[in-house]
Amino acid sequence: MKMRIHRGAMVVLAVAALVGFPLFSGLALAVDKHATEALEHAKEAVAHGKQGHADVLVQHAEEALKHAGAAAKNPHVDEGIKHLKEAVAHGKAGHADVATEHAEAAVTHLAEVK
Numbered sequence: 001m002k003m004r005i006h007r008g009a010m011v012v013l014a015v016a017a018l019v020g021f022p023l024f025s026g027l028a029l030a031v032d033k034h035a036t037e038a039l040e041h042a043k044e045a046v047a048h049g050k051q052g053h054a055d056v057l058v059q060h061a062e063e064a065l066k067h068a069g070a071a072a073k074n075p076h077v078d079e080g081i082k083h084l085k086e087a088v089a090h091g092k093a094g095h096a097d098v099a100t101e102h103a104e105a106a107v108t109h110l111a112e113v114k
Helices: 003-052 055-070 076-093 097-112
Strands: none
Touching: 003 055, 003 076, 003 097, 055 076, 055 097, 076 097
16 A cells, blocks of 8 residues: 555656656746847947937937846846936936946846846
8 A cells, every 4th residue: 555655646746847847847948038128128238329329328228127127136147237227317318428338237147148
């Protein structure tokens, strides 16, 4: 009787592991995808800011903010979000140079997200 219970428990555990691992791996990949997307948009914001395109910088910084908000929270993401918000504010004011500095700082922090 005990052997049957242990065997049943092992089967349940094995099935749970096979189902649970891909589920949680998928969630981790989704978080990583958001961090990666945030970084790519922040880099685009920097590139356009260096060309003096404040309006396009704002578009990419706002998109980066959306992805950073969906990424896993950690100190680097939080700092990246702060700098992206500043980049948006300065970009909307037409200050491409200051907005670019903040976008560059956001890139630095978002690149540290592992």
